[in-house]
Amino acid sequence: LTMIVPKGDCIPDEVSCGLDTVGIRLPSHPMARALIRESGVPLAAPSANTSGRPSTTTAAHVMHDMDGKIAAVLDGGACGVGVESTVITLALERPRLLRPGGITLEQLRSVLGEVDVDRALYEKIGDDVKVSAPGMKYRHYAPKAPVTVVRGNPQDTAKYIAERISDATGVLCFDEYKNMFPNCIVECFGSKDDLGAQAREVFDRLRAFDDTSVTQIWAQCPSDEGLGLAVANRIKKAAGFSVIEI
Structure with missing residues (x-):
């Protein structure tokens, strides 16, 4: 689960794409948690795939997209859920689902009560519309063929x-x-x-x-x-x- 919250001055703009909010999550995978624990600091972690491409769910996918661009890959096996984390913003009057993931809308509502659903989940968003998180507006996860x-x-x-x-x-x-x-x-x-x-x-x-x-x-x-x-x-x-x- 990724929770979007208002960011404090200690968060660099590079971490939040210039937005006044920041997404926070704690991975469930033991290797990712061990990396965070050993580093001793929060980690800023963009997606391990080329922008617009289908997301990576194995180390081989990461190497296909990022070979020569990064120093190493920690291979923890194939992703257990596959689709990325659920993204919910808590920076609005009511919680709003921005990206569905392994934690379902039904599960969120069972805990939070009312949860709005962003229209970007169901339709293409115009270029003039300001979005609440990167990656919501454009063609994404796409193979080469239409x-x-x-x-x-x-x-x-x-x-x-x-x-x-x-x-x-x-x-x-x-x-x-x-x-x-x-x-x-x-x-x-x-x-x-x-x-x-x-x-x-x-x-x-x-x-x-x-x-x-x-x-x-x-x-x-x-x-x-x-x-x-x-x-x-x-x-x-x-x-x-x-x-x-x-």
């Missing part, structure tokens, strides 16, 4: 995509429907009912398309309940919110 998301009943979305594929098409789909897309590149990111697997696999599968010759990617997408809100948000942002509802 992505189109199809939302609705999984069987119906699979059929819709199957009617539009070609040899140069990539498909990000639930495990149950992989055989519906012959003669194209298929990446499965978990069963339609296994949100945990989807959260762990979505970035790895999006990255896999960059090792192929696909020129267009179609993607299935979970509903917004529970952890599905985080998975759906990442896929829609990878698509620049190019979404077809059926």
